[in-house]
Amino acid sequence: MDGDEIYQALATALRRLEEAREADAKERAALAASFEQLLSLLQAKGILNEGHLRLIEKVGERAAPSRRRVRLRQFVDKYALPGGDIDCASRLHLCHARCCAFSFELTSQDLDEGVVRWELEEPYLIRHDADGFCTHLDRATLGCGIYEKRPATCRGFDCRQDRRVWLDFENAIPAPMPPGLLPPRIG
Numbered sequence: 001m002d003g004d005e006i007y008q009a010l011a012t013a014l015r016r017l018e019e020a021r022e023a024d025a026k027e028r029a030a031l032a033a034s035f036e037q038l039l040s041l042l043q044a045k046g047i048l049n050e051g052h053l054r055l056i057e058k059v060g061e062r063a064a065p066s067r068r069r070v071r072l073r074q075f076v077d078k079y080a081l082p083g084g085d086i087d088c089a090s091r092l093h094l095c096h097a098r099c100c101a102f103s104f105e106l107t108s109q110d111l112d113e114g115v116v117r118w119e120l121e122e123p124y125l126i127r128h129d130a131d132g133f134c135t136h137l138d139r140a141t142l143g144c145g146i147y148e149k150r151p152a153t154c155r156g157f158d159c160r161q162d163r164r165v166w167l168d169f170e171n172a173i174p175a176p177m178p179p180g181l182l183p184p185r186i187g
Contacts, residue, residue, distance in 0.1 A: 015111065084158055103128070105153075116150075
């Protein structure tokens with residue numbers, strides 16, 4: 001099994017896990033509602049007091065598993081989105097592709113295509129390398145290595161009014177680089 005096959009198998013397994021979690025959500029919600037009703041009834045009958053309820057709440061907080069939430073962006077056919085009219089290539093020397101350092105959720109379309117990489121620790125957020133930039137950013141050209149298959153978020157992003165990128169787009173004044181993010185080196 002090569003790296004892509006392993007990645008695809010992992011992606012499929014994680015999607016199935018999330019589907020199973022969603023199927024259990026209704027049952028958990030019904031149980032929680034029943035439990036709350038039972039507590040209210042016991043309190044109304046004088047069997048439980050405020051101290052008991054605080055203790056039950058503390059026990060519940062300790063027992064709750066701290067699991068990460070799997071997130072997918074609302075489905076949008078990324079190939080139907082209109083292209084942006086920003087000449088990115090002429091501004092890369094100023095903005096340093098800082099939009100490629102943003103984090104966002106992918107769609108099921110991205111996952112199904114199996115091209116866009118995502119964070120293993122935070123499914124399904126776009127993957128970043130150690131330098132803080134998207135793993136698909138070509139460091140030699142600052143171009144997108146998966147441009148034809150890029151996510152809907154990238155296709156629809158308009159940096160002109162985004163204060164993380166530009167202080168003044170029209171006058172080509174970029175915002176300061178975020179702390180800890182260094183401009184990628186071209187070449």
